[in-house]
Amino acid sequence: MSAEQHTNTPSVRRSRSWATAGRYFLLLLVAAISVGPILWELSTSLKSKAEDVYSQTPSLLPQHPTLDNFSEVARAVPIYHFAGNSVTVAVMQIVGNLLGATAAGYALAKLQFRGRKLIFGLFLSTLVLPAEATIISQFQTIVKLGLGDTLVGVALPGLIGAINVLLLRNAFMAIPEELDQAAIVDGANVWQRFRYIALPNVVGTLAIITILTFIGAWDDFLWPLLVLQSPDKLTLTVGLAYLQGTFVNDPRLVAAGAMIALVPILVIFAVLQRYFFRGVGEGAIKG
Amino acid sequence: MVRTHRWFTPWIMVLPALVILCVFALWPAVNTFFLSFTDVRTLSGGTIVGLDNYRKLVDDPQLRAALVNTVVYVVVCVPLLTFLPLLLAILAEKPLRGLAIFRTIFYFPVIASAVAVAVIWKFLLDDRGLINGWATHAGIIQDAVPFLSGRWLLLFSAISLTVWKGLGYYMVLYLSALGNVDPQLHEAAAVDGAGPIRRFWSVTVPGVRRTMVLVAILVMVSAMRIFTELYILGGKTGGVGGQDVSVVFLIQSSASGADGRLGYASALSVLLFVMTLPPMALLARFNRKVDE
Numbered sequence: 270m271s272a273e274q275h276t277n278t279p280s281v282r283r284s285r286s287w288a289t290a291g292r293y294f295l296l297l298l299v300a301a302i303s304v305g306p307i308l309w310e311l312s313t314s315l316k317s318k319a320e321d322v323y324s325q326t327p328s329l330l331p332q333h334p335t336l337d338n339f340s341e342v343a344r345a346v347p348i349y350h351f352a353g354n355s356v357t358v359a360v361m362q363i364v365g366n367l368l369g370a371t372a373a374g375y376a377l378a379k380l381q382f383r384g385r386k387l388i389f390g391l392f393l394s395t396l397v398l399p400a401e402a403t404i405i406s407q408f409q410t411i412v413k414l415g416l417g418d419t420l421v422g423v424a425l426p427g428l429i430g431a432i433n434v435l436l437l438r439n440a441f442m443a444i445p446e447e448l449d450q451a452a453i454v455d456g457a458n459v460w461q462r463f464r465y466i467a468l469p470n471v472v473g474t475l476a477i478i479t480i481l482t483f484i485g486a487w488d489d490f491l492w493p494l495l496v497l498q499s500p501d502k503l504t505l506t507v508g509l510a511y512l513q514g515t516f517v518n519d520p521r522l523v524a525a526g527a528m529i530a531l532v533p534i535l536v537i538f539a540v541l542q543r544y545f546f547r548g549v550g551e552g553a554i555k556g
Numbered sequence: 557m558v559r560t561h562r563w564f565t566p567w568i569m570v571l572p573a574l575v576i577l578c579v580f581a582l583w584p585a586v587n588t589f590f591l592s593f594t595d596v597r598t599l600s601g602g603t604i605v606g607l608d609n610y611r612k613l614v615d616d617p618q619l620r621a622a623l624v625n626t627v628v629y630v631v632v633c634v635p636l637l638t639f640l641p642l643l644l645a646i647l648a649e650k651p652l653r654g655l656a657i658f659r660t661i662f663y664f665p666v667i668a669s670a671v672a673v674a675v676i677w678k679f680l681l682d683d684r685g686l687i688n689g690w691a692t693h694a695g696i697i698q699d700a701v702p703f704l705s706g707r708w709l710l711l712f713s714a715i716s717l718t719v720w721k722g723l724g725y726y727m728v729l730y731l732s733a734l735g736n737v738d739p740q741l742h743e744a745a746a747v748d749g750a751g752p753i754r755r756f757w758s759v760t761v762p763g764v765r766r767t768m769v770l771v772a773i774l775v776m777v778s779a780m781r782i783f784t785e786l787y788i789l790g791g792k793t794g795g796v797g798g799q800d801v802s803v804v805f806l807i808q809s810s811a812s813g814a815d816g817r818l819g820y821a822s823a824l825s826v827l828l829f830v831m832t833l834p835p836m837a838l839l840a841r842f843n844r845k846v847d848e
Contacts (some may be wrong), residue, residue: 369572488670
């Protein structure tokens with residue numbers, strides 16, 4: 270190989286190690302830009318009252334790190350209760366999608382019935398609608414159902430996502446037809462084939478949908494902002510906007526609130542990122 | 557396919573998803589058009605008012621500002637978020653020790669809650685925040701730069717935040733595209749004496765051209781849908797003069813409150829839909845081609 274010969278000459282090796290050093294420098298620079306603001310806020314959330322967070326020569330490391338801000342912010346607004354509300358919405362949507370999107374995806378992929386193509390087309394067609402363009406009518410429906418200002422009202426429109434139905438349909442389509450045929454010969458009915466043949470083959474997709482749904486519910490802002498009014502019902506993002514927008518003037522407390530909204534999601538992501546990047550690739554092409 | 561199930565079994569499986577789809581996606585798509593011709597409010601019925609809401613749209617000075625902002629947002633974001641993530645992907649593509657950690661870090665802003673990161677940026681850009689404090693200390697500026705109250709400065713602060721938050725997402729789209737570019741093309745170009753910049757334009761860019769188009773369309777649509785950045789950085793009034801707003805911002809502000817004007821908000825929604833229709837149609841055509 271000619272490339273192998275190149276690597277053996279000292280000058281090429283030297284210029285290559287310079288290139289590697291240059292790449293590391295640029296990667297570190299972008300990493301600093303990406304995570305710097307978050308680290309700065311983390312540091313602010315750990316600074317004590319004695320330390321000036323507006324100092325002209327601020328220090329990234331807190332002089333006397335303290336967790337006081339995390340308990341004090343809860344005295345200003347019930348921030349942990351808000352976090353619980355976000356989890357409630359996320360759990361409802363995860364359960365709804367795992368049951369509803371899985372069943373619908375399976376029927377569309379593996380069962381023959383009249384109207385199948387039409388229904389598939391309906392799911393596909395909604396992807397061109399920007400969510401914000403239908404939000405007002407959704408809001409009216411939720412209010413008419415008596416679900417305004419409730420967490421169920423926040424969760425309901427996202428209970429079974431069209432994109433998840435389509436992702437699961439694709440996953441089920443990838444299962445070889447022979448597996449189904451063999452099971453039919455063995456006398457398995459449709460529910461048995463669904464449970465014992467199809468489901469074990471789409472566990473990866475189910476994991477991706479679970480992660481994406483959790484993050485989506487946790488980060489969502491516009492919809493819960495519209496639906497919720499009572500201060501005890503807010504989800505975390507709406508509560509955080511409320512915290513920083515109104516009466517709290519201490520940046521340390523706002524920083525603590527921001528960290529409560531950020532840290533769980535970053536930890537979940539860092540642990541599960543392998544699944545995650547695959548999911549983004551699959552979702553983006555259709556999204 | 558042999559049919560081995562009763563006729564209603566598939567319907568039982570599809571029904572829950574179909575109900576949600578009809579009630580919260582298909583019906584609202586139709587109903588928004590109806591509502592835009594009424595003066596419906598959150599808690600009261602309302603009557604048909606014809607084109608009144610649309611006439612009000614034309615006269616709404618805040619909407620005019622919102623449309624100008626949308627154009628600026630699209631014009632600035634599309635080139636930045638089409639090229640910067642590509643450069644980042646090139647940087648993060650070839651194997652290197654610790655690369656997975658870098659990719660994960662680059663993705664942090666993407667999965668972070670938009671509200672939380674906007675709150676962080678607000679603190680950094682504050683008159684007494686880190687950036688103004690540092691620049692004053694270093695003697696670069698005398699007085700604080702009003703990042704959060706200047707009409708255009710606030711808009712560009714929001715745009716910077718959007719670009720910062722979007723880099724990692726589009727980088728991932730490019731990473732898979734770069735994997736499909738034949739490395740022999742690069743080698744051949746290098747043998748012919750093409751430097752890195754020349755190879756970027758004549759090998760990399762043509763190789764990922766389709767992804768670049770996809771990214772440009774996605775960025776354009778999301779720039780039209782901007783909301784959270786402006787709402788947190790500028791507050792619910794939309795900046796000091798109420799000029800730092802977007803179409804979605806106005807949909808939210810006119811619909812919120814116990815007596816929200818849903819009719820007017822619906823007319824704004826129709827406008828948003830019409831704006832995003834051309835890029836969305838392009839995207840749908842694009843996806844069909846990819847599938848073939």
